[in-house]
Amino acid sequence: MATLIAPPNHSPQEDAESLNKAFQGWGTDERSVIAILGHRNVHQRQQIRRAYEEIFHEDLVKRLESEIRGDFEKAVYRWILEPADRDAVLANVAIRNGMNYHIIVEISCVLSPEELLAVRRAYLNRYKRSLEEDVAAHTSGHLRQLLLGLVTAYRYIGDEINAKLAQSEAEILHEAVKEKKGSQEEAIRVLSTRSKTQLIATFNRYREIHGTSITKKLLDEASDEFQKALYTAIRCINDHVKYYEKVVRNAIKKVGTDEDALTRVVVSRAEKDLKVISEVYYKRNSVLLEHAVAKETSGDYKHFLLTLLGKQE
Amino acid sequence: MATLIAPPNHSPQEDAESLNKAFQGWGTDERSVIAILGHRNVHQRQQIRRAYEEIFHEDLVKRLESEIRGDFEKAVYRWILEPADRDAVLANVAIRNGMNYHIIVEISCVLSPEELLAVRRAYLNRYKRSLEEDVAAHTSGHLRQLLLGLVTAYRYIGDEINAKLAQSEAEILHEAVKEKKGSQEEAIRVLSTRSKTQLIATFNRYREIHGTSITKKLLDEASDEFQKALYTAIRCINDHVKYYEKVVRNAIKKVGTDEDALTRVVVSRAEKDLKVISEVYYKRNSVLLEHAVAKETSGDYKHFLLTLLGKQE
Numbered sequence: 225m226a227t228l229i230a231p232p233n234h235s236p237q238e239d240a241e242s243l244n245k246a247f248q249g250w251g252t253d254e255r256s257v258i259a260i261l262g263h264r265n266v267h268q269r270q271q272i273r274r275a276y277e278e279i280f281h282e283d284l285v286k287r288l289e290s291e292i293r294g295d296f297e298k299a300v301y302r303w304i305l306e307p308a309d310r311d312a313v314l315a316n317v318a319i320r321n322g323m324n325y326h327i328i329v330e331i332s333c334v335l336s337p338e339e340l341l342a343v344r345r346a347y348l349n350r351y352k353r354s355l356e357e358d359v360a361a362h363t364s365g366h367l368r369q370l371l372l373g374l375v376t377a378y379r380y381i382g383d384e385i386n387a388k389l390a391q392s393e394a395e396i397l398h399e400a401v402k403e404k405k406g407s408q409e410e411a412i413r414v415l416s417t418r419s420k421t422q423l424i425a426t427f428n429r430y431r432e433i434h435g436t437s438i439t440k441k442l443l444d445e446a447s448d449e450f451q452k453a454l455y456t457a458i459r460c461i462n463d464h465v466k467y468y469e470k471v472v473r474n475a476i477k478k479v480g481t482d483e484d485a486l487t488r489v490v491v492s493r494a495e496k497d498l499k500v501i502s503e504v505y506y507k508r509n510s511v512l513l514e515h516a517v518a519k520e521t522s523g524d525y526k527h528f529l530l531t532l533l534g535k536q537e
Numbered sequence: 538m539a540t541l542i543a544p545p546n547h548s549p550q551e552d553a554e555s556l557n558k559a560f561q562g563w564g565t566d567e568r569s570v571i572a573i574l575g576h577r578n579v580h581q582r583q584q585i586r587r588a589y590e591e592i593f594h595e596d597l598v599k600r601l602e603s604e605i606r607g608d609f610e611k612a613v614y615r616w617i618l619e620p621a622d623r624d625a626v627l628a629n630v631a632i633r634n635g636m637n638y639h640i641i642v643e644i645s646c647v648l649s650p651e652e653l654l655a656v657r658r659a660y661l662n663r664y665k666r667s668l669e670e671d672v673a674a675h676t677s678g679h680l681r682q683l684l685l686g687l688v689t690a691y692r693y694i695g696d697e698i699n700a701k702l703a704q705s706e707a708e709i710l711h712e713a714v715k716e717k718k719g720s721q722e723e724a725i726r727v728l729s730t731r732s733k734t735q736l737i738a739t740f741n742r743y744r745e746i747h748g749t750s751i752t753k754k755l756l757d758e759a760s761d762e763f764q765k766a767l768y769t770a771i772r773c774i775n776d777h778v779k780y781y782e783k784v785v786r787n788a789i790k791k792v793g794t795d796e797d798a799l800t801r802v803v804v805s806r807a808e809k810d811l812k813v814i815s816e817v818y819y820k821r822n823s824v825l826l827e828h829a830v831a832k833e834t835s836g837d838y839k840h841f842l843l844t845l846l847g848k849q850e
Contacts, residue, residue: 341691345691348693352693352695352697353693354690354692355691356690356729356730357693360726360729360730361726361730364722365722369722372685372686373685373689376685376686376689376690376691377667377669377689378654378658378661378667378668378669378689380661380665380666380667380670382665384665409677409678409681409682413673416673417673417674418670
């Protein structure tokens with residue numbers, strides 16, 4: 225369930241002209257930018273980009289970059305891109321910023337197999353290198369193996385569950401949590417090749433055997449980056465809504481607010497399941513997500529996020 | 538340059554009816570089967586399959602399986618499949634037959650990035666498991682890492698070469714040849730993520746530095762399966778025509794002939810570059826490939842291979 229409110233009928237030409245008008249004169253009319261782009265779905269936004277190019281012979285994305293600033297600019301920039309292209313940018317920024325591998329794991333484990341392929345294709349088009357090439361160049365050891373396994377995965381989508389496999393592979397994961405020598409490679413194999421349905425059965429089996437969830441265990445015991453990446457991967461595969469809720473919660477809680485994380489979740493999920501994430505957030509925190517966002521952000525950035533969160537004026 | 542001779546105009550309906558006629562009565566009219574299917578391109582063969590299904594409410598592939606036998610059946614079966622589906626079958630057979638990893642390497646390193654993705658998609662559709670899942674389940678250690686890296690690669694296609702990188706990565710490969718501890722993972726990274734153009738520059742740099750090609754070096758020194766897979770990967774990336782020539786040469790030379798390998802190359806390349814492979818074969822062996830094939834095979838199988846090799850009656 226999306227939070228985005230987009231009218232079914234819009235004229236890309238009129239939108240392009242309104243945007244161009246918003247750019248005229250001293251300063252930019254940010255409210256108009258938000259009123260238009262904050263209420264258009266992915267298809268409509270691409271139509272507007274094309275219409276803008278045709279009418280004004282100018283790239284709308286470039287124009288926006290010169291018109292607006294700061295967190296607001298970043299959010300609008302990410303929002304206006306097609307999802308696969310946006311994720312390619314997020315992945316590249318994550319790699320360049322000291323290899324924030326959690327974002328790589330998130331993209332690899334939350335997306336569907338075909339969506340993930342689309343991101344790899346977009347990355348290649350944009351950076352003339354493959355995503356796995358850049359990931360591999362910035363990592364080593366088991367962390368590298370895990371990230372490469374996840375990023376290049378093309379999982380089976382199906383409901384079949386092999387209970388025996390779930391049992392034996394729950395033990396493989398347990399050994400990796402316990403850092404038993406040689407167990408990491410088997411855990412990587414399991415996490416990067418099995419279908420999500422099968423993996424969820426394995427996580428459930430783990431809880432039955434060990435009386436606690438594997439993520440709880442990892443949260444308590446994770447001792448290195450490999451285990452932390454394992455933790456994120458399992459959370460994203462097991463229940464990405466709960467995962468995103470926590471990302472948003474931590475972003476808001478952080479002194480000074482982690483705008484990048486907040487933007488990432490809102491922009492990536494507004495057209496997908498931000499409503500569900502928002503509900504889980506409310507259940508967990510007894511505060512409406514839009515109130516928390518409104519409290520921690522300001523100006524056009526705040527206004528834009530609230531618009532994507534479906535809060536009408 | 539293909540060897541296949543296919544007429545531009547054919548009627549899928551007439552072909553389907555002729556095939557059905559060839560199946561009637563005692564025995565099968567194999568000559569007709571060859572005369573039709575041995576002269577149809579991939580698109581035409583799929584049209585015939587559809588037409589056959591529509592007219593006779595029967596799967597042509599299944600019917601063929603019950604009509605013909607042995608190496609001839611295998612060759613026709615592989616030929617009638619779409620290339621990605623055929624490679625999925627070849628990969629699966631290779632995994633089941635004691636993990637013939639050279640075929641996995643061949644598929645991964647010869648195909649274009651999009652072709653390889655198509656094979657992974659076909660594998661998933663056919664076997665309800667991912668290709669990498671099956672590869673990982675049957676291998677371990679560095680061999681597994683290398684095969685997974687190659688099979689899941691989505692390389693950049695472009696002509697840019699980074700000469701500095703070629704230099705430093707030639708040394709990484711050299712360390713892996715020398716089995717220096719820890720060098721294998723870096724060699725895997727290089728081989729599974731760099732563009733083919735970049736890798737060829739790296740192989741060339743290797744020859745300049747060490748006075749001999751890396752494949753020659755590996756051929757002399759390869760001590761385990763990992764190094765043998767490395768050897769095959771480098772050959773397939775560097776010059777797949779020369780690689781295929783050798784596969785065919787070894788298949789023919791072998792006592793009893795390796796029909797599976799021979800069939801694989803002829804069927805996979807007849808619509809692509811079998812003419813070039815055949816020319817390289819002649820240069821290397823001073824024997825025409827079709828003569829060698831005619832000498833080592835017999836019956837309908839021989840007749841079918843020669844047809845795909847472009848030898849008209």
